[in-house]
Amino acid sequence: MYSIVTDTVADAMPGRANGLQDVNIHLPYSLSDLLGLLGAAPHVDSASNGFPLAMRQLRTDAALFHEGEMVECIYFVYSGSLKRVRTAEDGYEQVLGFAGRGDLLGYDGVCMGRHPSSAVALEDARLLAVQTQDLRSLMGSFPAFGPLLQKASSLELQRQGESLGLMAAVSAEVRLARFVLQMSERMQAMGQSARRFHLRMCRRDIASYLGVAHETVSRSFTMLADWGCLQVDNREVEILDAALLQQIASNTRGLLDMALDRARASAVERPQGRVSDSRPARRPRTAGREQIWRAAASLGSVS
Amino acid sequence: MYSIVTDTVADAMPGRANGLQDVNIHLPYSLSDLLGLLGAAPHVDSASNGFPLAMRQLRTDAALFHEGEMVECIYFVYSGSLKRVRTAEDGYEQVLGFAGRGDLLGYDGVCMGRHPSSAVALEDARLLAVQTQDLRSLMGSFPAFGPLLQKASSLELQRQGESLGLMAAVSAEVRLARFVLQMSERMQAMGQSARRFHLRMCRRDIASYLGVAHETVSRSFTMLADWGCLQVDNREVEILDAALLQQIASNTRGLLDMALDRARASAVERPQGRVSDSRPARRPRTAGREQIWRAAASLGSVS
DNA sequence: CGAGCAATTGACCATAGTCAAGACTAGTGG
DNA sequence: CCACTAGTCTTGACTATGGTCAATTGCTCG
Numbered sequence: 001m002y003s004i005v006t007d008t009v010a011d012a013m014p015g016r017a018n019g020l021q022d023v024n025i026h027l028p029y030s031l032s033d034l035l036g037l038l039g040a041a042p043h044v045d046s047a048s049n050g051f052p053l054a055m056r057q058l059r060t061d062a063a064l065f066h067e068g069e070m071v072e073c074i075y076f077v078y079s080g081s082l083k084r085v086r087t088a089e090d091g092y093e094q095v096l097g098f099a100g101r102g103d104l105l106g107y108d109g110v111c112m113g114r115h116p117s118s119a120v121a122l123e124d125a126r127l128l129a130v131q132t133q134d135l136r137s138l139m140g141s142f143p144a145f146g147p148l149l150q151k152a153s154s155l156e157l158q159r160q161g162e163s164l165g166l167m168a169a170v171s172a173e174v175r176l177a178r179f180v181l182q183m184s185e186r187m188q189a190m191g192q193s194a195r196r197f198h199l200r201m202c203r204r205d206i207a208s209y210l211g212v213a214h215e216t217v218s219r220s221f222t223m224l225a226d227w228g229c230l231q232v233d234n235r236e237v238e239i240l241d242a243a244l245l246q247q248i249a250s251n252t253r254g255l256l257d258m259a260l261d262r263a264r265a266s267a268v269e270r271p272q273g274r275v276s277d278s279r280p281a282r283r284p285r286t287a288g289r290e291q292i293w294r295a296a297a298s299l300g301s302v303s
Numbered sequence: 304m305y306s307i308v309t310d311t312v313a314d315a316m317p318g319r320a321n322g323l324q325d326v327n328i329h330l331p332y333s334l335s336d337l338l339g340l341l342g343a344a345p346h347v348d349s350a351s352n353g354f355p356l357a358m359r360q361l362r363t364d365a366a367l368f369h370e371g372e373m374v375e376c377i378y379f380v381y382s383g384s385l386k387r388v389r390t391a392e393d394g395y396e397q398v399l400g401f402a403g404r405g406d407l408l409g410y411d412g413v414c415m416g417r418h419p420s421s422a423v424a425l426e427d428a429r430l431l432a433v434q435t436q437d438l439r440s441l442m443g444s445f446p447a448f449g450p451l452l453q454k455a456s457s458l459e460l461q462r463q464g465e466s467l468g469l470m471a472a473v474s475a476e477v478r479l480a481r482f483v484l485q486m487s488e489r490m491q492a493m494g495q496s497a498r499r500f501h502l503r504m505c506r507r508d509i510a511s512y513l514g515v516a517h518e519t520v521s522r523s524f525t526m527l528a529d530w531g532c533l534q535v536d537n538r539e540v541e542i543l544d545a546a547l548l549q550q551i552a553s554n555t556r557g558l559l560d561m562a563l564d565r566a567r568a569s570a571v572e573r574p575q576g577r578v579s580d581s582r583p584a585r586r587p588r589t590a591g592r593e594q595i596w597r598a599a600a601s602l603g604s605v606s
Numbered sequence: 607c608g609a610g611c612a613a614t615t616g617a618c619c620a621t622a623g624t625c626a627a628g629a630c631t632a633g634t635g636g
Numbered sequence: 637c638c639a640c641t642a643g644t645c646t647t648g649a650c651t652a653t654g655g656t657c658a659a660t661t662g663c664t665c666g
Contacts, residue, residue, distance in 0.1 A: 157411040
């Protein structure tokens with residue numbers, strides 16, 4: 001599985017990653033920090049300084065909570081990133097999504113009182129914890145909190161919908177293209193570069209998230225790279241041709257239709273193409289992808 | 304695709320049953336009806352009688368709201384059922400989920416102020432509408448409302464997660480088995496029979512929801528029927544062997560492991576077992592569906 | 607009754623899952 | 637410091653699964 005980094009005491013069990021430091025650590029954080037994190041104006045609910053919140057710290061591969069546990073808190077990512085996973089009865093680990101700064105975790109368990117999925121840190125992370133039992137009084141005492149929580153949960157719901165949209169695509173390359181664009185948007189939303197970023201999750205996690213085999217993720221990455229959309233070095237991704245990537249991502253069914261349309265359209269315009277990296281022509285093995293090659297070539301993305 | 308049915312202006316299409324009646328119709332409904340629908344005790348917030356709510360009526364195939372529209376209300380299904388759909392840029396219609404009585408719709412648009420997906424009635428339906436601008440004051444004035452809304456939105460989020468779990472399965476039969484079980488649970492939750500029910504959506508919708516071709520849904524239904532799990536007559540479904548169905552549904556990867564495990568297990572309790580006889584030292588590379596047949600046979604599900 | 611859509615089934619073959627092997631990296635302990 | 641393990645990542649080969657096209661049947665509703 002994943003390389004286990006025990007964060008504190010040597011626990012003899014290698015399978016379990018959670019040491020003592022994953023328990024709550026109370027630091028001088030308060031509700032006002034949360035309101036700020038969620039984008040509230042600086043001084044709304046100034047009394048919110050007086051409501052202390054726990055800041056939870058996690059090391060890589062440590063679980064924030066496990067599937068099936070009672071829900072005591074909902075969490076907001078303060079730094080770092082996590083994945084949400086559900087383990088099927090047969091032991092298969094399905095990745096439901098990834099969370100970064102500002103994202104809400106654990107809310108899906110509120111209705112049943114139990115977490116339907118686990119959350120695991122992809123890197124060292126810190127999270128603000130709000131006890132569910134406090135939710136009611138918080139909404140009463142701090143008028144800004146209710147709408148912000150609503151907004152956050154609504155955003156989660158929207159994100160999940162988009163995740164479903166990823167899986168709708170039939171072809172693996174399209175799924176991956178959509179995934180890359182999704183990550184790119186998120187990075188931008190967090191103030192980072194949308195063009196070049198570092199993936200925090202391994203191929204297996206991406207594969208599970210996209211519903212394909214991890215070998216297929218590898219292959220699809222090289223495909224996208226060959227077409228001149230991306231440059232990939234392990235987890236480092238650079239988007240070279242966002243337009244082409246978008247085009248690929250926008251085709252749910254196959255690659256064929258797009259390639260034809262695109263090739264036809266671009267046969268008219270045809271600007272001078274910039275050269276990314278001229279690689280020896282690889283023989284495309286299938287009819288469908290042959291089209292993409294032509295499309296890409298006619299776009300000037302590949303010389 | 305689906306015939307687009309505008310629910311406002313009289314469209315000249317004679318074949319379609321949707322006319323003016325899909326616009327808002329204010330009937331004597333109030334917040335107390337909503338609280339009741341969501342499972343609150345009968346007399347909490349008795350003043351809620353005084354807060355009127357719009358009841359929206361939809362005919363089959365009419366849209367509750369369209370993707371991209373401004374969010375004015377969130378809705379709670381009072382009767383009937385709907386599907387949530389997202390139309391990709393290439394025109395492909397992706398079904399995100401289905402909603403029945405008590406389910407919340409439109410909440411995912413609250414964060415951005417625009418609906419990220421459409422909602423379309425699968426049959427004549429009625430919905431209670433709550434204007435988003437009222438949410439804040441409602442939560443202030445009616446203490447029971449906030450938690451109920453929270454619970455409803457949390458449930459939606461959980462459901463979405465389960466939907467993602469459907470797509471995780473590689474084999475089409477497994478996806479369909481999970482879908483059927485999901486529907487069964489929902490029917491039961493709504494007080495109907497979990498064993499025998501009527502699907503409100505067509506094969507295409509199921510297919511889109513599961514991320515497979517609609518022909519594959521047909522084939523998978525006949526497969527499950529052949530294995531003795533189900534009886535299917537068009538949209539009428541009867542579960543014959545829930546245990547086997549569960550078994551099939553619980554295998555994310557292939558059908559292989561399950562069939563073997565199951566055959567082995569039942570070989571113990573069933574001394575006649577000739578099933579797990581001389582298994583070749585190495586598992587046959589892809590045993591395929593033959594295994595299921597044997598497993599089913601050894602279970603006595605198929606004569 | 608006919609038009610149109612839903613559902614099923616068959617044939618074909620491209621895509622992607624599976625197994626296998628090798629390259630590379632990071633963490634561990636001698 | 638260097639193996640040594642254990643993980644990730646990539647690539648190749650093979651083939652089952654499922655997407656696509658096509659034809660048929662059945663259902664519903666004018």
